[in-house]
Amino acid sequence: MEPIRTCVGCRQRDSMKHLLKIVSVNQSFILDRQRKLAGRGAWVHEKCLRLALDRKGLVRALGDSNSESLETWLRNQAQNMADTQ
Numbered sequence: 001m002e003p004i005r006t007c008v009g010c011r012q013r014d015s016m017k018h019l020l021k022i023v024s025v026n027q028s029f030i031l032d033r034q035r036k037l038a039g040r041g042a043w044v045h046e047k048c049l050r051l052a053l054d055r056k057g058l059v060r061a062l063g064d065s066n067s068e069s070l071e072t073w074l075r076n077q078a079q080n081m082a083d084t085q
């Protein structure tokens with residue numbers, strides 16, 4: 001059985017390997033592509049990043065009071081991904 005996680009954007013459950021993990025570390029955020037970092041994380045499909053941002057799902061999942069910096073960071077991530085597609 002593959003590990004299953006819930007995407008904080010679309011709320012669908014999916015295999016971990018289809019999801020990105022975002023980890024909150026020391027007031028900053030890391031896109032954990034290797035899915036190896038410990039710590040409080042949120043799982044999201046790459047295509048759901050903007051959705052997760054709009055729905056505040058990521059902010060909630062990471063439980064971070066510093067949501068403004070999270071939003072800024074995420075918008076940059078989403079923008080970077082859009083640029084490389």
Ligand SMILES: [Zn+2]
Pocket residue numbers: 007008009010011012044045048
């Ligand atoms: Zn999703």
